[in-house]
Amino acid sequence: MTFRSIVLAVALLAVVLLPAVCFADEMADAYQSIKPFFDRLNNPSVSAGDRLPIIKCGTPYFLQARVLSPEYRQALGYTAGTRPYMQELSKQFDSPGGHFRIHYTDSLESRHLIDTTYGDHNSNGVPDYAEIVARIADSVWVHHIGTLGYHEPPNDGETPYGDGPRYDIFLIGLGEGLYGFTQPDEPAIVDGTHVRLTSWMALGNHYENFQGYEQRPIEAVQVTVAHEFFHAIQFWYDAKEPCTDANCTDVKQNPYWMEMSAVWMEEETYDNVNDYYGYLPYYFPYVQHSLRSFATSPPGDWKTLYCYGAGVFPIYLSQRFGKEIIKKAWEYCGEVSGSNFLESAIQAALHDVTGGQVDLPYAWTDYGRWLYFTETRTRPGQFFEEAANYKPMIPMNFELAGEMYPYIRLYSSYPIKPNQTGGYNFFPDGFGFNYLDFKTASLDSVLTFGFDGTSGNYFDWRLSVIAFDQNYPTTPVWVDAELHGDKDTFEVKNFNSYSDIIVIPTLVNPDLKFLNNQYRFSVDDTSIVITENRIAYGPSKIILSDPQESNRSLLVTVRVVEDATVDMKVYTAAAERIFSVQKHVDKNDEVPLRWFGKNDHGEEVSSGVYIVQIRVNNDDKTFKVLVIR
Template identity: 25%
Template sequence: DRRLIQSLGAQDFVRPTLDRFYDSPQGYWRIHYTTTGSDAVYQADVDNNGNGVPDYVETIGLIADSVYDFEVNQLGYPAPLSDATCPNNDDGKVDLYLHNIQAGFFGFTVADTNSACGFQSTPMSLPSWIEMDNDFQQISLYRNRPLDAARVTLAHEFFHTIHFTIDWSENRVLWEMTATWMEEQMYDDINDYYTIIPLFYDHPSRSLQSDVDLHHYASTVWALYLTEKYGSRDIIKHVWLRCGELGLNTPTDGGDYMQAFAEAIDSASGGADNLASDMNEFAVWNYFTGIYAADAPNALGFSEGANYPVIPFDSLDHVDTLPVFVVADSNSHNPDLNASTYIRFENVNITQDSIFNPRFSLSAFPNNWGISEILELRRPRDSNIVIDTFVVDTNIFDAAIPNPQQYRTITFVLTPVDSNGSHFPPPGSTFKPQIGYFSGDIAGPADGIIDSQFIAVPAAVLTPYPNPAVVPEMGGADLVFRFQVPTTDSALYEFTSMSLVVDLYTVAGEHVATIKEPVDIQIGARQDPHAFNVTYSMSWDMHNQSGHEVASGVYLAYARLYGPGGKQTLAEDRVKVAIIR
């Protein structure tokens, strides 16, 4: 990652000057190196065939050719844009510079932005070169096997030269996610990515679009999931080629890759799956890793999942006591957009022969949430996982799990999904999708009694009071508009955030006043989510919009009760009110 290198102080990205070069056997590469000083290649004095080229450099040439052949000739990606038009680089080969790279980094790829190179055929493409560490002796894992380090580095960095060719402007997240994926496609037995993926599993609620703390490298597990699920590497090629078709990006638009992923999934599944369903299923795969991989149902989970880390205990939201109520805006486990939250109910005291029906309140943005239920039977332990998956576009999700006492754990996986890359908040933003949830003790509220008057109450506009409003007899009181808020068959509020609006007009149709008031039902302090009041009111002081008293007469009132965010009309009515002064 060039920007990562820059953050550590290296700013001068001109081509290195090295005194020797070697052209690879198939002619794809020109490898620049030296045998002296701090940039000397590994075992620079070993030259068994006596041709003047260190054996290490010749082996690098063979590896580089095989990488080129795999990514271009076998997988079908476009060849890197030639640098033949660039000054002093008219060989047209892929240039690889072996030298001592600071801070123990493997390597990086740099675009040749010299205006003399030109764009050749399209402004989407740039020629580039690769710089790679000369001996990998600063990286302890590869000190005794530098060729393995060279293999994964070349697979990774050469894919970047292809990225520069397809769409140099695409978001860096896609670059590093897929370049790390490419390492595994070519060198499945090296598994260098094992060292980076803990950064993903430690933070399951961090967005797939995040580049914080190398998360974009660790997100390679998303690309691996798609490849394994659909049984083809072509889905990643589909994503990259589609990004190229969608055009140049700006630094603030988030890139095209989430849209491209959505389209690739639709194509690969024949329309059976979508981004929301796959991202949520991906989150379920991530639940069955490490020691839990063996518990996954058939055909679910990564082929190498037993070697992956598990999601840490404190990264899951654990519930072991009912009733429970968690307010959405104070939920410490709220996920980023295109990330997941795991809410696990474990060993809770659940009534025999009952239905477990927790309610989840989801923020209005994004429009789609993927939700999965992972049900782990108490006996026997092996192969007894039941999984149901839903995609919802509403703000309320009511689960209904019959006979819950048979399960040792009940885990809900919630994933807010949006394919518009620009919707992911910029660094420093405090926005997160929000999840609130509550559940009684199965039989009802804490005391086991539900007030029947609050069961299945419909939303309604009630009669204003008093009507007529005889002002001399009201003692300075206001005219009151009354509303009824809806509840479920379980006496739970349909919504805890609503708004009341009344527009008033004369009988001639002239606007007189508009009054508004929010309804914010506070349940938290009660520790009981069941309805305790369904009538809410709003007062009118019988003044117009300018603050003057209205005259005696008949007025037309258009009253509405809106759901969260004012997006849904729950109830409305037009009534006449009479005022007598």
């Protein structure tokens, strides 16, 4: 054999083996990513007493396990096509509504021993905990299927392990921090173009040790049943939605839409529990990442909990367009093999519920605006219904490797040149957001903004523009009716009543996955030349009983020509100082100071005339204000 023949043979062998090697590596990586979950599930006593990271839902781990090779499945202890707890959980109780069969054990030797602390008050031989679970499950069935109109889960009556119309729930010892899971059965049911799966649900045999639920463990049961039963329903609409390719041949699974819509469903069912609040810290500080972001390891990392915090996206869809849009989206998911929620399903659902008036780019950029106005930025009566409780809000700064970097980029000096804007740590992935905040105090009458997506025209940039007065949270937010794109230059005018203009760049091309997309921008020099310190104030009369904040407080706005310390002091007519506040202001910047008619102890002052002194470095301004109780 010649040298050339040897080289050619080696090259051909590499072509044949490389895909297999890569596939094997992916299989091994997938196995390693879910192994800690199965270790924890199969041996809960190993980590007994430890405060383990929360695993909101075990369903994604079973979806990942079912596409692994038999060897990896066996190593995990994963058994497909069986109900592994059926023999040990030998006691059964059928729910009053006839929709569920609850499996449990009262054996003192079993780690799955049902919680008996609730007793058996009706003396029917069934622990009350099993009856409580059954009543909750019946209520969830009525809500999901009866009220919202979803299809019931596939009937497992034709499988060797199901009992037909009743859906099986097993009460097992899940260990601390794992709420529950819905395990799909094998094989799949092929119904025309739809692929469906029967399933069963596992719940914990107690929840009183769960963080935040020590005094309300039944509420943990409620949200878990609502969440997991929606997974069972999802398996009727589209069992292939988690697949990352149309034929489900790719090892990696991504059930991001399954999980975030199940979070929406639990909130829709039990609005007072608010379990999803606990996952918002894993979403709001990371909104530059794709909505598709998902991982099964390491437990407790932001990537593993991101999709649960991102449940605010279907919450937005429901509050903005009505509850029906979530069901419509799932119906359209089932029309395409593999994941297609962002690719086509949500666009079709938006078209149906709005009569074609709203498309995905509009809805997505609108959602970006809703995300901004949470916690202390909340505008009452606008955006999310529970926005004030969404903590933390999108941060101004973010820590990386022990150092703080700007997350929301803030500007108050102009012009801004393109070469000043390229250095940034948080450029958005596809379906991620950035926020640019431009202070208007030093602008004249127009903000002229130019945008340049440096990656080229392939990326589908959309820029939403809003303006508002941060000092008056009850006033409306101005929204630019036009969505701007790459290479656009546009102007924002007539912003005298607004303190901030926010530009929100995002990418809405469903074909983009997890790219980090850079851009540059510019703002022309239309700034006001500040030659002296300026102090504005109002109103001159404070009515403490007035519901409008602007009428029951004094607002002083100070704009400075150089770095300065600004003091505000309030005195009685007898020259007794009752209130003071001090702030630092950067050169050419502006600071608001507010007095709510209270003294330094937080007590409302009496009606009368008060003297207000504003000092900017060594400059003073004094004026009077009338307070009426």
